[in-house]
Amino acid sequence: xxxxxxxxxxxxxxxxxxxxxxxxxxxxxxxxxxxxxxxxxxxxxxxxxxxxxxxxxxxxxxxxxxxxxxxxxxxxxxxxxxxxxxxxxxxxxxxxxxxxxxxxxxxxxxxxxxxxxxxxxxxxxxxxxxxxxxxxxxxxxxxxxxxxxxxxxxxxxxxxxxxxxxxxxxxxxxxxxxxxxxxxxxxxxxxxxxxxxxxxxxxxxxxxxxxxxxxxxxxxxxxxxxxxxxxxxxxxxxxxxxxxxxxxxxxxxxxxxxxxxxxxxxx
Numbered sequence: 001x002x003x004x005x006x007x008x009x010x011x012x013x014x015x016x017x018x019x020x021x022x023x024x025x026x027x028x029x030x031x032x033x034x035x036x037x038x039x040x041x042x043x044x045x046x047x048x049x050x051x052x053x054x055x056x057x058x059x060x061x062x063x064x065x066x067x068x069x070x071x072x073x074x075x076x077x078x079x080x081x082x083x084x085x086x087x088x089x090x091x092x093x094x095x096x097x098x099x100x101x102x103x104x105x106x107x108x109x110x111x112x113x114x115x116x117x118x119x120x121x122x123x124x125x126x127x128x129x130x131x132x133x134x135x136x137x138x139x140x141x142x143x144x145x146x147x148x149x150x151x152x153x154x155x156x157x158x159x160x161x162x163x164x165x166x167x168x169x170x171x172x173x174x175x176x177x178x179x180x181x182x183x184x185x186x187x188x189x190x191x192x193x194x195x196x197x198x199x200x201x202x203x204x205x206x207x208x209x210x211x212x213x214x215x216x217x218x219x220x221x222x223x224x225x226x227x228x229x230x231x232x233x234x235x236x237x238x239x240x241x242x243x244x245x246x247x248x249x250x251x252x253x254x255x256x257x258x259x260x261x262x263x264x265x266x267x
Contacts, residue, residue: 004238005138008038009213012230013202017052019062033232034077040138042198043083045146045171050204053124060086060093067098075104080136084145084169092126097143097169099134108134110143114151131157139164139239146170149183159191164242168197174210189220192245194237201228218245
């Protein structure tokens with residue numbers, strides 16, 4: 001059994017195309033979180049570049065170097081780090097969440113499978129086609145990127161693969177912040193696990209982000225929640241809470257898969 005640990009969701013403004021500035025903010029907060037005892041840190045979506053579509057392919061070439069820096073930091077500070085970055089593969093670019101373990105090794109790579117078509121995301125990124133959990137020193141992580149939290153099918157897949165916590169990397173607009181609070185709580189409750197969700201703050205391009213990064217228990221309780229300012233949201237996670245919630249309300253045992261099967265309509 002994994003001992004209780006400190007988890008942190010980092011929130012900051014993501015300036016469009018300003019890789020050096022964004023990286024400086026991210027690593028400053030990572031250092032602060034690590035010094036505060038965090039064993040898991042979650043960064044916002046596209047935290048190095050924002051959705052700067054005008055030069056996305058060129059900017060994505062900075063990702064390997066940043067990922068290498070994250071791996072070194074994770075190994076030096078013995079911390080798990082997740083967050084999404086633009087990943088270039090041939091002529092395509094993916095919105096990819098990396099999970100870096102305390103050894104400095106990349107424990108998981110998840111290419112965003114649900115692209116937000118209302119903002120044209122599907123016109124600039126290639127859609128990921130696979131999703132799986134990442135096994136780390138703080139537990140089995142189910143990776144989510146922003147829009148993914150509207151699709152319970154994905155989180156349920158992770159649940160059955162043994163996830164004990166979900167990490168959500170997001171740039172969720174303030175206009176829909178009520179949905180953010182509702183959905184991350186729903187994903188925690190229905191899957192009886194912890195959720196560590198990081199959101200951006202401030203303006204980036206045409207959108208404004210209101211933070212609200214949060215850490216939730218398997219009961220949907222907010223263990224910690226951020227406001228609209230740059231900073232760190234931190235709380236202690238006790239992995240035993242997952243087993244306790246699932247024992248007290250045995251949802252997995254009480255599932256009735258037969259009733260979920262598609263049936264032909266009666267004539």
